Amino acid sequence: MVLMAPSNEAELTHAVATAAAYDEGPIAFRYPRGEGVGVELHNTAEIFEIGKGRIIQEGSSIAILAYGSVLEECKKAAKILNGFGFSTSIIDARFMKPLDTNLISELAKNHELMLSVEAGSIGGFASHVTNFLTANGLLDGKLKFRPLIIPDRFDDHAHVNDLYKQAGLEHKTIASTALKAIGQETKISQII
16 A cells, blocks of 8 residues: 655645556555645656655754645744754655655664654554654664644644644744754744
């Protein structure tokens, strides 16, 4: 089973093309909720390499793994963290199954903190990442890991940005979680 979560409307186009071209078993993807983010759409769709994420921004101290449409909030959080002097990697994971284990291993070995951020609840992408990290001893050293997920509760229907805020998945909360994890709580009050 292959599971994907496109981060925007262009990635959704690619996910549809990838699913249509895939004949090796079941494949599914999550449609991003709400409106698109306004990225440019191309006339031809890319076929994803199954199980491979994409690096949006390379850094060296904090790695943010975004799964799905939360990518835009992760980019904003990285901008805040970079403003405080932290070198932040942003990854569009694209796939929950199979995970990009090579990329996650490299990030784990070369960063002080890794966040996984998804618009899903417990048992999703963060659970797969956590299982991989623990099974391979990647949490036995210097790496700190924090999963950000939607709380396991019912929320009333609202605009996706309001839901992200309620769930703690908006950029300010993502940045605050990172700062707290690395012992920089005093900087949280400076987030605007």
